Amino acid sequence: MTATRVLVLNSGSSSVKYQLLDMRDSSRLATGLVERIGEQTSRVRHTSAAAGDGRERTGPIADHDAALKAMAEELAADGLGLDSPELAAIGHRVVHGGKYFTEPTVIDDTVLSEIERLIPVAPLHNPANLTGIRTAMTLRPDLPQVAVFDTAFHTTMPESAARYAIDVATADAHRIRRYGFHGTSHAYVSRETARLLGRAPEEVNVIVLHLGNGASASAVRAGRCVDTSMGLTPLEGLVMGTRSGDMDPAVIFHLMRVGGMSADEIDTLLNKKSGLIGLCGDNDMREIRRRIDEGDEQAKLAFDIYIHRLKKYIGAYCAVLGQVDAVAFTAGVGENSAEVRAAAVAGLEPLGLAVDAERNAVRGEGPRLISPEGARVAVAVVPTDEEMEIATQTYALVGNND
Protein backbone atom coordinates (compact mmCIF):
# COMPACT_ATOMS: atom_id res chain seq x y z
CA MET A 1 0.00 0.00 0.00
CA THR A 2 1.31 3.47 -0.84
CA ALA A 3 1.34 5.79 2.13
CA THR A 4 -0.33 9.01 1.00
CA ARG A 5 -1.58 10.57 4.21
CA VAL A 6 0.02 13.40 6.15
CA LEU A 7 -0.87 14.45 9.68
CA VAL A 8 -0.25 18.15 10.35
CA LEU A 9 0.24 19.52 13.86
CA ASN A 10 0.05 23.21 14.73
CA SER A 11 0.86 23.37 18.43
CA GLY A 12 0.22 26.76 20.00
CA SER A 13 0.84 27.94 23.54
CA SER A 14 -2.50 26.64 24.82
CA SER A 15 -3.93 24.75 21.89
CA VAL A 16 -3.16 22.08 19.32
CA LYS A 17 -4.75 22.20 15.87
CA TYR A 18 -4.46 19.09 13.74
CA GLN A 19 -5.48 17.87 10.30
CA LEU A 20 -5.16 14.54 8.58
CA LEU A 21 -4.94 14.91 4.79
CA ASP A 22 -4.81 12.50 1.91
CA MET A 23 -2.32 13.96 -0.54
CA ARG A 24 -3.63 11.99 -3.54
CA ASP A 25 -6.44 14.52 -3.85
CA SER A 26 -5.60 16.94 -1.00
CA SER A 27 -8.76 15.86 0.80
CA ARG A 28 -9.19 16.46 4.51
CA LEU A 29 -9.92 13.21 6.34
CA ALA A 30 -10.11 14.75 9.81
CA THR A 31 -9.58 18.10 11.50
CA GLY A 32 -9.51 18.96 15.15
CA LEU A 33 -8.64 21.37 17.87
CA VAL A 34 -7.62 20.79 21.47
CA GLU A 35 -7.90 24.06 23.34
CA ARG A 36 -7.48 25.52 26.82
CA ILE A 37 -4.73 22.97 27.52
CA GLY A 38 -3.72 23.08 31.20
CA GLU A 39 -7.13 24.29 32.38
CA GLN A 40 -10.01 22.34 33.93
CA THR A 41 -12.21 23.19 30.97
CA SER A 42 -10.05 21.90 28.11
CA ARG A 43 -12.03 21.08 24.99
CA VAL A 44 -11.48 18.66 22.12
CA ARG A 45 -13.34 19.33 18.88
CA HIS A 46 -13.00 16.72 16.17
CA THR A 47 -14.50 16.50 12.70
CA SER A 48 -14.32 13.75 10.11
CA ALA A 49 -16.63 11.95 7.71
CA ALA A 50 -17.11 9.20 10.32
CA ALA A 51 -17.82 11.78 13.04
CA GLY A 52 -20.66 13.30 11.01
CA ASP A 53 -21.22 16.84 12.24
CA GLY A 54 -18.27 16.48 14.57
CA ARG A 55 -17.73 15.62 18.21
CA GLU A 56 -16.86 17.75 21.19
CA ARG A 57 -15.82 16.83 24.70
CA THR A 58 -14.62 18.87 27.64
CA GLY A 59 -12.58 18.01 30.70
CA PRO A 60 -9.09 18.70 31.99
CA ILE A 61 -6.16 18.06 29.63
CA ALA A 62 -3.02 18.76 31.62
CA ASP A 63 -0.39 19.39 28.93
CA HIS A 64 0.55 19.10 25.24
CA ASP A 65 1.52 15.46 25.68
CA ALA A 66 -1.99 14.66 26.92
CA ALA A 67 -3.49 16.81 24.14
CA LEU A 68 -1.75 14.76 21.44
CA LYS A 69 -2.89 11.55 23.08
CA ALA A 70 -6.47 12.89 23.03
CA MET A 71 -6.02 13.64 19.32
CA ALA A 72 -4.70 10.10 18.70
CA GLU A 73 -7.77 8.64 20.46
CA GLU A 74 -10.16 10.73 18.38
CA LEU A 75 -8.49 9.64 15.15
CA ALA A 76 -8.44 5.99 16.23
CA ALA A 77 -12.15 6.12 17.06
CA ASP A 78 -12.82 6.97 13.39
CA GLY A 79 -10.57 4.22 12.03
CA LEU A 80 -7.89 6.82 11.22
CA GLY A 81 -5.45 5.80 13.95
CA LEU A 82 -1.82 6.88 13.93
CA ASP A 83 -0.79 3.24 13.50
CA SER A 84 -2.16 3.31 9.93
CA PRO A 85 0.29 2.14 7.23
CA GLU A 86 -1.22 4.82 5.00
CA LEU A 87 0.39 7.57 7.06
CA ALA A 88 3.47 8.86 5.17
CA ALA A 89 4.70 11.60 7.51
CA ILE A 90 3.85 14.07 10.24
CA GLY A 91 4.30 17.76 9.41
CA HIS A 92 4.84 20.27 12.22
CA ARG A 93 4.42 24.03 12.20
CA VAL A 94 7.52 25.43 13.89
CA VAL A 95 7.30 29.15 14.56
CA HIS A 96 10.95 30.18 14.91
CA GLY A 97 13.58 28.66 12.64
CA GLY A 98 16.12 31.49 12.87
CA LYS A 99 17.99 32.45 9.72
CA TYR A 100 19.09 29.07 8.53
CA PHE A 101 15.97 27.01 7.93
CA THR A 102 14.83 28.30 4.57
CA GLU A 103 13.09 25.08 3.56
CA PRO A 104 10.98 22.37 5.19
CA THR A 105 13.35 20.06 7.03
CA VAL A 106 13.25 16.44 8.21
CA ILE A 107 13.64 16.59 11.97
CA ASP A 108 16.68 14.97 13.58
CA ASP A 109 18.56 15.68 16.82
CA THR A 110 20.37 18.69 15.32
CA VAL A 111 17.10 20.26 14.17
CA LEU A 112 15.55 19.61 17.59
CA SER A 113 18.40 21.33 19.40
CA GLU A 114 18.26 24.32 17.03
CA ILE A 115 14.51 24.74 17.69
CA GLU A 116 15.31 24.51 21.40
CA ARG A 117 18.09 27.10 21.13
CA LEU A 118 15.56 29.54 19.63
CA ILE A 119 13.12 29.30 22.59
CA PRO A 120 14.19 32.69 24.04
CA VAL A 121 13.03 34.42 20.83
CA ALA A 122 9.75 32.50 20.54
CA PRO A 123 8.85 31.74 24.15
CA LEU A 124 5.12 31.38 23.47
CA HIS A 125 5.53 29.08 20.49
CA ASN A 126 8.73 27.02 20.17
CA PRO A 127 8.31 25.07 23.47
CA ALA A 128 4.83 23.95 22.37
CA ASN A 129 6.14 23.05 18.90
CA LEU A 130 8.90 20.96 20.49
CA THR A 131 6.52 19.06 22.74
CA GLY A 132 4.33 18.32 19.72
CA ILE A 133 7.31 16.96 17.81
CA ARG A 134 8.63 14.86 20.69
CA THR A 135 5.24 13.31 21.44
CA ALA A 136 4.63 12.59 17.75
CA MET A 137 8.04 10.92 17.62
CA THR A 138 7.13 8.58 20.44
CA LEU A 139 3.75 7.81 18.84
CA ARG A 140 5.32 6.97 15.45
CA PRO A 141 9.12 6.70 15.76
CA ASP A 142 9.34 5.10 12.32
CA LEU A 143 7.79 8.03 10.41
CA PRO A 144 9.55 11.08 9.00
CA GLN A 145 8.71 14.16 11.05
CA VAL A 146 9.03 17.39 9.06
CA ALA A 147 9.36 20.91 10.41
CA VAL A 148 7.83 23.72 8.33
CA PHE A 149 9.06 27.05 9.66
CA ASP A 150 7.06 30.29 9.97
CA THR A 151 10.29 32.17 9.34
CA ALA A 152 11.29 30.40 6.09
CA PHE A 153 9.34 32.55 3.63
CA HIS A 154 10.87 35.72 5.06
CA THR A 155 14.51 34.71 4.59
CA THR A 156 14.41 36.48 1.19
CA MET A 157 14.06 39.89 2.88
CA PRO A 158 16.90 42.22 1.90
CA GLU A 159 19.33 43.24 4.65
CA SER A 160 17.92 46.78 4.50
CA ALA A 161 14.58 45.43 5.77
CA ALA A 162 15.91 42.64 8.01
CA ARG A 163 18.50 44.63 9.99
CA TYR A 164 17.75 46.86 12.94
CA ALA A 165 19.73 50.08 13.12
CA ILE A 166 21.76 49.02 16.14
CA ASP A 167 25.46 48.37 16.66
CA VAL A 168 26.41 45.70 14.13
CA ALA A 169 28.79 43.76 16.40
CA THR A 170 26.16 43.49 19.15
CA ALA A 171 23.47 42.49 16.67
CA ASP A 172 25.68 39.81 15.12
CA ALA A 173 26.85 38.44 18.47
CA HIS A 174 23.24 37.86 19.52
CA ARG A 175 21.78 37.15 16.05
CA ILE A 176 19.48 40.12 16.43
CA ARG A 177 17.63 40.81 13.20
CA ARG A 178 14.09 40.72 11.86
CA TYR A 179 13.00 37.17 11.04
CA GLY A 180 9.25 37.55 10.46
CA PHE A 181 6.55 34.94 11.16
CA HIS A 182 3.32 33.46 9.76
CA GLY A 183 5.44 32.83 6.63
CA THR A 184 3.54 29.70 5.61
CA SER A 185 0.38 31.79 5.52
CA HIS A 186 1.98 34.76 3.73
CA ALA A 187 3.41 32.39 1.09
CA TYR A 188 0.15 30.53 0.56
CA VAL A 189 -2.05 33.64 0.53
CA SER A 190 0.20 35.61 -1.83
CA ARG A 191 0.15 32.69 -4.29
CA GLU A 192 -3.62 32.26 -3.99
CA THR A 193 -4.07 36.00 -4.54
CA ALA A 194 -2.11 35.80 -7.80
CA ARG A 195 -4.31 32.87 -8.82
CA LEU A 196 -7.43 34.91 -8.02
CA LEU A 197 -6.12 37.62 -10.36
CA GLY A 198 -5.44 34.98 -13.02
CA ARG A 199 -1.71 35.72 -13.00
CA ALA A 200 1.53 33.95 -12.05
CA PRO A 201 2.97 34.76 -8.59
CA GLU A 202 6.10 36.13 -10.32
CA GLU A 203 3.95 38.74 -12.09
CA VAL A 204 2.34 40.39 -9.09
CA ASN A 205 3.17 42.43 -6.00
CA VAL A 206 0.93 41.70 -3.03
CA ILE A 207 0.47 43.11 0.47
CA VAL A 208 -0.74 40.28 2.73
CA LEU A 209 -2.49 41.17 6.00
CA HIS A 210 -2.63 38.10 8.25
CA LEU A 211 -4.97 39.20 11.03
CA GLY A 212 -5.54 36.42 13.55
CA ASN A 213 -4.87 36.51 17.26
CA GLY A 214 -1.25 37.05 16.27
CA ALA A 215 -1.17 39.45 13.32
CA SER A 216 1.40 40.42 10.71
CA ALA A 217 1.68 42.18 7.36
CA SER A 218 4.06 41.40 4.55
CA ALA A 219 5.15 42.96 1.27
CA VAL A 220 5.60 40.29 -1.41
CA ARG A 221 7.30 41.27 -4.65
CA ALA A 222 6.99 38.76 -7.50
CA GLY A 223 6.43 35.88 -5.08
CA ARG A 224 9.27 36.77 -2.69
CA CYS A 225 8.93 38.46 0.68
CA VAL A 226 10.69 41.84 0.79
CA ASP A 227 9.40 43.10 4.14
CA THR A 228 7.25 41.96 7.04
CA SER A 229 6.00 43.53 10.25
CA MET A 230 7.14 40.96 12.84
CA GLY A 231 10.78 41.03 13.90
CA LEU A 232 13.21 39.16 16.13
CA THR A 233 10.10 37.78 17.84
CA PRO A 234 6.38 37.79 16.99
CA LEU A 235 5.92 40.89 19.17
CA GLU A 236 6.78 43.62 16.63
CA GLY A 237 4.40 45.25 14.19
CA LEU A 238 0.62 45.33 14.22
CA VAL A 239 -1.63 45.62 17.26
CA MET A 240 -2.63 42.02 18.07
CA GLY A 241 -5.05 40.18 20.34
CA THR A 242 -2.74 40.29 23.34
CA ARG A 243 0.53 41.75 21.98
CA SER A 244 1.45 45.43 21.74
CA GLY A 245 3.20 45.42 18.38
CA ASP A 246 5.41 48.48 17.66
CA MET A 247 6.29 50.93 20.40
CA ASP A 248 9.24 53.02 21.54
CA PRO A 249 11.73 50.52 23.06
CA ALA A 250 12.42 53.08 25.78
CA VAL A 251 9.02 52.19 27.28
CA ILE A 252 10.78 49.03 28.54
CA PHE A 253 13.60 50.93 30.28
CA HIS A 254 11.04 53.28 31.77
CA LEU A 255 8.99 50.39 33.16
CA MET A 256 12.15 48.87 34.61
CA ARG A 257 13.63 52.02 36.12
CA VAL A 258 10.54 53.93 37.12
CA GLY A 259 7.89 51.20 37.23
CA GLY A 260 10.12 48.73 39.10
CA MET A 261 9.13 45.87 36.80
CA SER A 262 11.39 42.93 35.93
CA ALA A 263 12.24 41.84 32.37
CA ASP A 264 9.95 38.81 32.75
CA GLU A 265 7.07 40.94 34.00
CA ILE A 266 7.42 43.30 31.05
CA ASP A 267 7.67 40.34 28.66
CA THR A 268 4.35 39.03 29.99
CA LEU A 269 2.82 42.51 29.89
CA LEU A 270 3.71 43.12 26.24
CA ASN A 271 3.01 39.61 24.96
CA LYS A 272 -0.06 38.60 26.95
CA LYS A 273 -1.69 41.65 28.51
CA SER A 274 -1.37 44.25 25.77
CA GLY A 275 -2.83 44.70 22.29
CA LEU A 276 -6.62 44.63 22.16
CA ILE A 277 -6.98 42.85 25.50
CA GLY A 278 -4.80 45.44 27.23
CA LEU A 279 -6.64 48.31 25.61
CA CYS A 280 -10.20 47.19 26.28
CA GLY A 281 -10.27 43.85 28.11
CA ASP A 282 -11.30 41.79 25.07
CA ASN A 283 -9.15 40.24 22.35
CA ASP A 284 -11.94 38.81 20.22
CA MET A 285 -12.90 41.19 17.40
CA ARG A 286 -16.51 39.93 17.46
CA GLU A 287 -16.88 40.98 21.08
CA ILE A 288 -15.18 44.33 20.42
CA ARG A 289 -17.58 45.08 17.53
CA ARG A 290 -20.55 44.10 19.72
CA ARG A 291 -19.39 46.50 22.41
CA ILE A 292 -18.87 49.28 19.88
CA ASP A 293 -22.45 48.77 18.64
CA GLU A 294 -23.57 49.31 22.22
CA GLY A 295 -21.67 52.60 22.38
CA ASP A 296 -18.66 51.39 24.39
CA GLU A 297 -15.97 54.11 24.10
CA GLN A 298 -13.09 51.94 25.33
CA ALA A 299 -13.78 49.25 22.73
CA LYS A 300 -14.03 51.97 20.04
CA LEU A 301 -10.64 53.41 20.98
CA ALA A 302 -9.06 49.93 20.93
CA PHE A 303 -10.52 49.35 17.45
CA ASP A 304 -9.28 52.74 16.24
CA ILE A 305 -5.74 52.08 17.50
CA TYR A 306 -5.78 48.65 15.79
CA ILE A 307 -6.93 50.19 12.50
CA HIS A 308 -4.53 53.16 12.66
CA ARG A 309 -1.54 50.79 12.92
CA LEU A 310 -2.85 48.56 10.15
CA LYS A 311 -3.35 51.53 7.85
CA LYS A 312 0.21 52.71 8.49
CA TYR A 313 1.58 49.32 7.42
CA ILE A 314 -0.54 49.28 4.26
CA GLY A 315 0.85 52.71 3.37
CA ALA A 316 4.40 51.70 4.24
CA TYR A 317 4.24 48.58 2.09
CA CYS A 318 2.78 50.55 -0.84
CA ALA A 319 5.94 52.64 -0.54
CA VAL A 320 8.21 49.58 -0.22
CA LEU A 321 6.67 47.88 -3.26
CA GLY A 322 6.02 50.92 -5.46
CA GLN A 323 3.71 49.02 -7.78
CA VAL A 324 1.00 47.16 -5.79
CA ASP A 325 -1.35 44.75 -7.57
CA ALA A 326 -3.34 43.45 -4.61
CA VAL A 327 -3.98 43.72 -0.90
CA ALA A 328 -5.17 40.44 0.64
CA PHE A 329 -6.92 40.10 4.00
CA THR A 330 -6.61 36.72 5.73
CA ALA A 331 -6.87 34.75 9.03
CA GLY A 332 -9.66 34.95 11.63
CA VAL A 333 -10.16 38.74 11.64
CA GLY A 334 -9.14 39.38 8.03
CA GLU A 335 -11.46 36.71 6.65
CA ASN A 336 -14.44 37.49 8.86
CA SER A 337 -14.51 41.16 9.83
CA ALA A 338 -15.95 43.34 7.06
CA GLU A 339 -15.69 46.30 9.49
CA VAL A 340 -11.93 45.87 9.91
CA ARG A 341 -11.42 45.56 6.14
CA ALA A 342 -13.52 48.64 5.38
CA ALA A 343 -11.89 50.74 8.09
CA ALA A 344 -8.34 49.71 7.16
CA VAL A 345 -8.79 50.79 3.54
CA ALA A 346 -10.97 53.88 4.16
CA GLY A 347 -9.29 57.03 2.89
CA LEU A 348 -6.63 55.21 0.89
CA GLU A 349 -8.22 56.05 -2.48
CA PRO A 350 -5.18 58.21 -3.43
CA LEU A 351 -3.15 54.96 -3.27
CA GLY A 352 -5.64 53.24 -5.60
CA LEU A 353 -7.25 51.30 -2.75
CA ALA A 354 -10.97 51.02 -2.16
CA VAL A 355 -13.54 48.53 -0.86
CA ASP A 356 -16.94 48.00 -2.45
CA ALA A 357 -19.44 47.95 0.45
CA GLU A 358 -21.70 45.32 -1.10
CA ARG A 359 -18.90 42.94 -2.07
CA ASN A 360 -17.27 43.40 1.32
CA ALA A 361 -20.47 42.46 3.14
CA VAL A 362 -20.88 39.11 1.34
CA ARG A 363 -19.89 36.22 3.60
CA GLY A 364 -18.21 33.84 1.19
CA GLU A 365 -16.08 30.73 1.47
CA GLY A 366 -13.22 30.96 -1.03
CA PRO A 367 -10.98 33.79 -2.26
CA ARG A 368 -12.95 36.81 -3.45
CA LEU A 369 -12.47 40.38 -4.61
CA ILE A 370 -13.95 43.16 -2.50
CA SER A 371 -12.61 46.15 -4.47
CA PRO A 372 -14.88 47.95 -6.94
CA GLU A 373 -14.98 46.81 -10.57
CA GLY A 374 -11.99 48.16 -12.49
CA ALA A 375 -10.04 49.26 -9.39
CA ARG A 376 -6.33 49.96 -9.92
CA VAL A 377 -5.38 47.75 -6.95
CA ALA A 378 -7.34 44.59 -6.19
CA VAL A 379 -8.48 44.26 -2.57
CA ALA A 380 -9.32 40.65 -1.70
CA VAL A 381 -10.31 38.25 1.04
CA VAL A 382 -8.14 35.16 0.66
CA PRO A 383 -8.64 32.46 3.30
CA THR A 384 -5.38 31.06 4.58
CA ASP A 385 -4.73 27.34 4.89
CA GLU A 386 -1.51 26.86 6.84
CA GLU A 387 -2.26 23.16 7.43
CA MET A 388 -2.73 22.37 3.74
CA GLU A 389 0.46 24.25 2.90
CA ILE A 390 2.41 22.38 5.61
CA ALA A 391 1.03 19.05 4.35
CA THR A 392 1.95 19.91 0.74
CA GLN A 393 5.50 20.89 1.70
CA THR A 394 5.88 17.83 3.96
CA TYR A 395 4.68 15.41 1.30
CA ALA A 396 6.81 17.03 -1.38
CA LEU A 397 9.84 16.40 0.85
CA VAL A 398 9.24 12.86 2.07
CA GLY A 399 6.19 11.43 0.33
CA ASN A 400 6.23 8.73 -2.27
CA ASN A 401 6.28 11.09 -5.20
CA ASP A 402 6.77 8.78 -8.13
Ligand SMILES: Nc1ncnc2c1ncn2[C@@H]1O[C@H](COP(=O)(O)OP(=O)(O)O)[C@@H](O)[C@H]1O
Ligand atom coordinates in the same frame (compact mmCIF):
# COMPACT_ATOMS: atom_id res chain seq x y z
N1 LIG B 1 -16.81 36.36 12.62
C1 LIG B 1 -15.76 37.01 13.09
N2 LIG B 1 -15.74 38.36 13.09
C2 LIG B 1 -14.68 39.03 13.57
N3 LIG B 1 -13.58 38.46 14.06
C3 LIG B 1 -13.54 37.12 14.08
C4 LIG B 1 -14.60 36.32 13.60
N4 LIG B 1 -14.25 35.02 13.75
C5 LIG B 1 -13.04 35.02 14.30
N5 LIG B 1 -12.60 36.27 14.51
C6 LIG B 1 -11.32 36.70 15.10
O1 LIG B 1 -10.30 35.80 14.70
C7 LIG B 1 -9.43 35.55 15.82
C8 LIG B 1 -8.78 34.20 15.65
O2 LIG B 1 -8.12 34.16 14.43
P1 LIG B 1 -7.20 32.92 14.02
O3 LIG B 1 -6.64 33.21 12.68
O4 LIG B 1 -7.95 31.66 14.20
O5 LIG B 1 -6.08 33.09 15.12
P2 LIG B 1 -4.95 32.15 15.69
O6 LIG B 1 -4.57 31.18 14.58
O7 LIG B 1 -3.86 33.12 16.01
O8 LIG B 1 -5.53 31.48 16.89
C9 LIG B 1 -10.35 35.65 17.02
O9 LIG B 1 -9.64 36.02 18.17
C10 LIG B 1 -11.33 36.74 16.60
O10 LIG B 1 -10.83 37.99 17.00
Ligand SMILES: CC(=O)OP(=O)(O)O
Ligand atom coordinates in the same frame (compact mmCIF):
# COMPACT_ATOMS: atom_id res chain seq x y z
C1 LIG C 1 3.87 33.70 15.13
C2 LIG C 1 2.52 33.92 15.69
O1 LIG C 1 2.19 34.99 16.13
O2 LIG C 1 1.68 32.87 15.64
P1 LIG C 1 0.17 32.84 16.18
O3 LIG C 1 -0.59 33.84 15.42
O4 LIG C 1 -0.26 31.41 15.89
O5 LIG C 1 0.24 33.16 17.65
Ligand SMILES: [Mg+2]
Ligand atom coordinates in the same frame (compact mmCIF):
# COMPACT_ATOMS: atom_id res chain seq x y z
MG1 LIG D 1 -2.88 31.44 13.40
